[in-house]
Amino acid sequence: MFCGMTRLHTTLRRMRMRAGLVAGAALAMLAAATFLTAVNANAAAGCQVVYTNASQWGGGFVANVSVTNLGDPINGWNLRWTFPSGQAVTNAWNATISPSSGTVTATNMSYNASIPTNGRVEFGFQGSFSGSNTVPASFTLNGTACTGTLNPSNPGSPSSPRPSSPSPSQSSSQPPTQNPRAVVAAMQPGWNLGNTFDATGQGETSWGNPAVTTAQLDAVKAAGFKSIRIPGTWMQYQGAGPSWTIDAAHLARYKEVVDWALARDLYVMINVHHDSWQWINQMPTNQAGVLERFNATWTQLANTFRNSSPKLLFESNNEPQFANGSGEAQYIELNNQLNASFRNIVRASGGNNATRLLVLPTLNTGNEQTKVDGLASAMASYNDPNLVATFHYYGYWPFSVNVAGGYRFDATVQSDLTGAFDRVVNAFNARNIPVILGEYGLLGFDRHTGTIEQGEKLKYFEFFGYHARTRGITTMLWDNGQHLNRNTLQWNDSELFNQIRSSWTTRSGNASSDQVYVSRTGAVTAKSLTLNLNGLTFTGLYQGSTALVQGTDYTVSGSTLTLTQPAVTRLVGSRAYGVNATLSARFSAGVPWRIDVITFDPPVLTSASGTTAAFTIPTQFRGDQLATMEAKYSDGSFAGPHNWTSFKEFDVTFAPNYTGNTIALKPEFFAEVTDGRAVTLTFHFWSGTQLTYTVTKSGSSVTGTA
Known part of the structure; x- marks a missing residue:
């Protein structure tokens, strides 16, 4: 991730430093299941199928299917079977599979339509299941039952697709390394050790995080993560060119942490990280110099890790970007040059690097069609089966940072996400290339996770997890220390993390x-919310462990949940400002939905004076919470930063302090306000209340009027 990168389309602004209970369920399931389960349909003639569950984890699996034609040559094929345990296909390669569940049909791609007599075709898919994952019992190929055997007297023949046998050393996180899709699927979910070895200062603690310990890695694995990305920035540890030698002590420390993670059976991904904007971006004007340093860097890293476990992946370059060139077409080509050079260096270094999975990013790790197509076509030309594509996703930008009125999880936010995922998956799946989403989160998290209101944030991550899972995208959570407290080893926002973790296997309502919100001074009335069932069933409303009574305390009509007036009266009690009661709506799967019942009155703002460096508005919040702020001059034009919108950026231009009873207007806001012109601020609160306030800047002095 860029240090605090924000995006609006292709706009970049100055960077600032970025400030899993499925494990137990998966292990319990795997303890009762064999890692490699295969079925041979063998009795008569026509065809033979070997169906193998190559990898399995809580709620998900990867299956490989081998089909041998024992009859006349075939040009165009379909294989049909019925899932016995309600399994569903989420992503397939080397075949198209429809429908996703029940009785399904796998149909050939254009490049594997022909199967000669005794010839074989293979395809695979990622799927989901609930409960058991029983292997299908029978198959038909172009309508013919696959009941034949192949070389039964010599099952070890190279032409015989023999089922794999379980090995005591194998686990669900160790699929065959020659199957990139299975490896990438087994890496789900992943986590980033951010703001540590990628820091541009001296040492892994220079950006405020403690030194990495084995206990931290144990906590990551215990939370359910299967892979860890360990970004590395190398520039400050390198000597002069042309050798660009990396400091031996630093490289040894980096390798130590990588080895710790590998020893814990975690997949690991390493890279060249903030070098992308420190010196690699000068490639348009210094191509030879940048290539020399880039190649020297990767030559050293490749040699250091050449004999490391195949569970170690190399990523070419983080968020590749370029400056002072001719534009996107040139930048895509330069990114392809770096990726190609990286691949050639690693492959030539030998050892496990000859077949190691290599991860190549799109330009800027963006999801725009031109960037995706540029990388996809280049990867296809390499004729290397052990490649993985990567991109990053931090959400629809206005929502991601809470600017331009994007403070709600709405249809625009959803459409941006599904469009991004579809573009990437469609481009790379067509070329049989797996995809890793190397970083995800929300850009507002660079400051703290409260930039986006909690409920809107939770809905976003539920939606994100579902769509990544159904598209077979392996995701790696960006964590610069704002999620896992690396001192206490506790999750800072457990509610958020529980939602993220739940989304790895199921939906939530x-x-x-x-x-x-219930007015303190007004009459108490019934209150309604719209339920988003997400394919689930509403099962009840609770206060703690006590079930509320449907028909008395609440009603459900369609998707509308209504708290009755007597229930609201009881819940608000003495009607003190703030949260008076907390309820949870429960559904047939996923995490419950918390509902706070809040007593409020419209906030009160007070006139004040101060300076552009320190101006705060005394505020009696009276139980309410601030959602966003608009800023306009008297003629209606927009004031302050981002002057294409009236809605300013939360935390960057303004910030509420609920314990201090103030709203701060930041120096960044006044830096782009015209001297002497009155600015009308409109504060929008989550209760629906809107209040106006006027500020005027004169030099460094500011006056504010309620």
Whole structure:
């Protein structure tokens, strides 16, 4: 990730430093299941199928299917079977599979339509299941039952697709390394050790995180993560060219941490990280110099890790970007040059690097069609089966940082995500290339996770997890220390992490809001929310462990949940400002949806004076919470930064302090306000209340009027 990168289309601004209970379920399931389960349909003639569950984890699996034609040559084929345990296909390669569940049909691609007599075709898919994952019992090829045998007297013949046997050393996180899709699927979910070895200062603690310990890695694995990305920035540890020698002590420390992670049976991905914007971006004007340093860097890294476990992946370059060139077409070509050079260096270094999975990024790790197509076509030309594509996704930008009125998880946010995922998956799946989403989160998390309101944030991550899972995208959570507290080894926002973790295996229900506001001075009335069932069933409403009574405390009509007036009266109690009661809506799967019942009155703002460096508005919040702020001059034009919108960026231009009873207007806001012109601020609160306030800047002095 860029140090605090924000995006609006292709706009970049100045960077700032970035400030899993499925494991137990998966292990329990795997303890009762064999890692490699195969079926041979063998009795008569026509065809033979070997169906192998090559990898399995909580709620997901990868299956490989081998089909041998024992009859006349075939040009165009379909294989049909029925899933016995309700399994569903989420992603397939070397075949198209439809429908996704029940009785399904796998159909050839254009390049593997022909199967000669005794010839074989192979395809695979990623799937989901609940409960058991029983292997299908029978198959038909172009309508003919596959009941034949192949070389039964010599099952070890190279032409015989023999089922794999389980090995005591294998586990669900160790699929065959020659199957990139199975490896990438087994890496789900992943986590980033951010702001550590990627820091541009001296040492892994220079950006505020503690030194890495084995206990930290144990906590990551215990949370359910199967892979860890360990970004590395190398520039400050390198000597002069042309050798660009990396400091031996630093490289040894980096390798020590990588080895710790590998020893814990985690997949690991390493890379060249913030070098991308420190010196690699000068490639348009210094191509030879940048290539010399890039190649020297990867030559050293490749040699250091050449004999490391195949569970170690190399990533070419983080968020590749370029400056002072002719534009995107040139930049895509330069990125392809770096990726090609990286691949050639690693492959030539020998050892496990000859077949190691190599991860190649799109330009900027973006998902725009031109960037995706540019990388996909280049990767196809390498004729290397052990390649993986990567991109990053931090959400629809206005929502991701809470600017331009993007403070709600709405249809625009959803469309941006599904479009990004579809573009990437469609381009690379067509070329049989697996995809890793190397970083995800929300850009507002660079400051803290409260930039986006909690309920809107939770809905986003539920939606994100579902769509990544159904498209077979392996995801790696960006964590610069804002998620896992690396000192206490506790998750800073357990509610958020529980939602993320749940989304790895299932959907969760939620509602239009996680807040019900009740006026302190007005009459108490019934309150309604819209339920988002997400394919689930609503099972009840609870206060703690106590079930509320449907028909008395609440009603459900279609997707509308209504708290009755008597229930609301009881829940608000003495009607003190703030949260008076917390409820949870439960569904047939996933995590419950928290609903806070809040007593409020409209906030009160007070006139004040101060300076552009320190100006705060005294505020009585009275139970309410701030959603966003608009800023306009008297003629209606937009004031402050991002002057293409009236809605300013949360935490960057303004920030509420609920314990201090103030709203701060930041120096960044006044830096782009015209001297002497009154600015009308409109504060939008989550209760629906809107209040106006006027500020005027004169030099470094500011006056504010309620």
